[in-house]
């Protein structure tokens with residue numbers, strides 16, 4: 286990759302304006318911040334979180350996924366006070382701005398933070414307050430997707446959906462569903478998603494990452510997904526790809542995460558080209574940069590180096606991310622104009 290960049294004069298992908306639509310809360314943390322917080326609270330971190338290198342994970346088997354979740358849980362246990370939450374969001378916003386993000390939709394399951402932050406409602410309020418502050422400090426537009434956990438009871442998801450709807454005017458724009466797709470069925474969560482949609486929230490569940498195309502179909506049929514977290518395994522089913530394309534359902538594709546978790550063996554195998562050629566809109570995302578080591582601009586670098594996306598195609602990817610966002614119309618228009626300006630500017 287480095288050699289390619291030295292040989293070719295290329296536009297800076299950090300300057301390419303884009304929207305970031307797939308980023309998890311704890312997973313957005315800077316590694317150095319995790320070390321700080323672990324020190325502050327006397328939390329012993331496993332070497333996988335201190336080595337400075339992304340851990341090797343193979344989430345395609347249940348043990349590997351469990352190991353990933355365990356690392357995530359340990360990192361989350363270091364977020365204990367409103368100040369920690371504020372620091373996390375502020376730094377995530379700073380990193381995003383540095384990578385050319387103009388709009389961030391971060392997803393969080395407030396349930397996981399509730400025990401240390403005084404309950405579910407206080408936890409969500411602390412998170413939304415931190416988002417407001419970070420947005421003011423950095424100038425980055427930030428909104429929140431409340432994500433239910435697939436490993437928990439569907440009734441918990443309904444409670445969360447109601448809560449998410451109550452905070453729709455405070456910055457919650459969508460409802461998600463995360464964790465191991467191989468557990469349970471999407472339709473167990475259909476009521477929760479109906480509550481969210483009726484409340485005006487975007488339906489954006491995870492699907493088609495650890496499980497195949499059927500899990501993406503379930504997200505469409507049972508949860509009326511307008512966006513899919515990952516969705517990459519839809520590449521195995523041309524009919525499904527056509528359906529995603531014709532409905533304009535955007536897949537939040539996270540190439541660095543896919544390889545780190547063993548969904549694909551190498552970058553070249555992530556089906557970015559297949560999606561692009563099929564006309565399925567994508568929003569490239571970092572997923573959990575704390576664990577996978579790559580932030581937003583790096584995903585676009587992967588598209589350039591591993592999949593030979595031209596600058597015009599990379600600009601189109603950025604436009605797709607913006608169009609799939611919940612950013613207000615005037616923000617979208619401004620960012621899209623800046624994407625055009627990025628592409629029109631001469632290569633330095």
Ligand SMILES: [Zn+2]
Pocket residue numbers: 307309463491514572
């Ligand atoms: Zn995710």
